[in-house]
Amino acid sequence: MTQDTGPKRISLSDIAPEIKRIERRMFLRQGLSLGALTMLTGCNLADGDAVDRVLLAMSKWNDKIQAAIFSPNRLAPTYSESEITKPFPFNAFYSEAEAPIVDGASFRLQLSGLISDKRPWTIEQLRALPQATQVTRHICVEGWSAIGKWGGVPFRTFLERVGADTTAKYVGFKCADKYYSSIDMPTALHPQTLLALDYGDAALPAKYGYPMKLRVPTKLGFKNPKHIAEIFVTNDYPGGYWEDQGYNWFSGS
Numbered sequence: 001m002t003q004d005t006g007p008k009r010i011s012l013s014d015i016a017p018e019i020k021r022i023e024r025r026m027f028l029r030q031g032l033s034l035g036a037l038t039m040l041t042g043c044n045l046a047d048g049d050a051v052d053r054v055l056l057a058m059s060k061w062n063d064k065i066q067a068a069i070f071s072p073n074r075l076a077p078t079y080s081e082s083e084i085t086k087p088f089p090f091n092a093f094y095s096e097a098e099a100p101i102v103d104g105a106s107f108r109l110q111l112s113g114l115i116s117d118k119r120p121w122t123i124e125q126l127r128a129l130p131q132a133t134q135v136t137r138h139i140c141v142e143g144w145s146a147i148g149k150w151g152g153v154p155f156r157t158f159l160e161r162v163g164a165d166t167t168a169k170y171v172g173f174k175c176a177d178k179y180y181s182s183i184d185m186p187t188a189l190h191p192q193t194l195l196a197l198d199y200g201d202a203a204l205p206a207k208y209g210y211p212m213k214l215r216v217p218t219k220l221g222f223k224n225p226k227h228i229a230e231i232f233v234t235n236d237y238p239g240g241y242w243e244d245q246g247y248n249w250f251s252g253s
Ligand SMILES: Nc1nc2c(c(=O)[nH]1)N[C@H]1C(S)=C(S)[C@@H](COP(=O)(O)O)O[C@H]1N2
Pocket: 088, 089, 090, 091, 092, 093, 094, 139, 140, 141, 175, 176, 177, 179, 180, 207, 208, 209, 221, 222, 223, 224, 225, 226, 227
C-alpha cells in the first residue's frame, strides 16, 4: 500500500460555514458540490491551504461589499403581534439551564473606549430614557427564524446620551456569559437597533438575555448579544465569539 504523502485533504465539513454563506449569497437552491467549489475558487481542493486562503479572501471581500451596500435607512420588516412565534426559541453556546443569572439590583452597565461619559448605568436609569418596541424576525445561522417583540432604548439615543464617538468604526459588547460581539457604527445608529430590556411586555427573562440584549433586526442572530455587561466604542476591530470562529463579521440578514 502506498502512503498518501500529498498535501492535506480538506472535507466540505471543514469549511461548512464559509460554504453555507457563499451558497446563501449566491441564492443557490442546491448546495455547492466539491466540483463547483473547485471551479469557483480555482484551486485544487486537495490543497487545503489554498482553499482556505481563497475563502478567507472572499469572506473579507464579502464583508466590505456588504458594509458598502448597507443602507442606514433601510428598515427590516416588522410584523403584527399575532405573528409572534410562541414559544420564542432559546439559543446560546450552552443549554437554557446554564443561562447566567444576573442580579438586577446591583447590576451596573459598564462603558469604555471612545465614550465621553463613562458613568455606569442602572437598569432603572435605562428605563427612564425614551423607550421603543418592535416586532421583528430573528434569523439564526443554525437554520431557524422566529418573530418576537422586544422593547427598550433606541441604541442611537443611548450612544448620543453618553457622548459616544459616533465617527468611530465599531461598537463592541462584553456579556455576562463570556460571549462577545461587535457591530459597525452605521448599524449601531440604525433606527431599529435597540438596547432591549423587555421581551414581550415584561423584563427579559434570563434565557433571552436579562438584564439587556442588543436587538439588531438587520443582522443575524449571533450579532444580537444577550446579557450585556459592558459596551465599548473603538476603531480597533473587536471580533466576536462566532466571528472569531469563521462566521462573517458583517452578517446582515
Ligand atoms: N450572551 C450571549 N448572547 C448571544 C448568544 C450567546 O450564546 N450568548 N447566542 C447568540 C445566538 S447564536 C442567537 S441565535 C441568539 C439567540 O437568542 P434567543 O435565545 O433570544 O433566541 O442569541 C445570540 N446572542
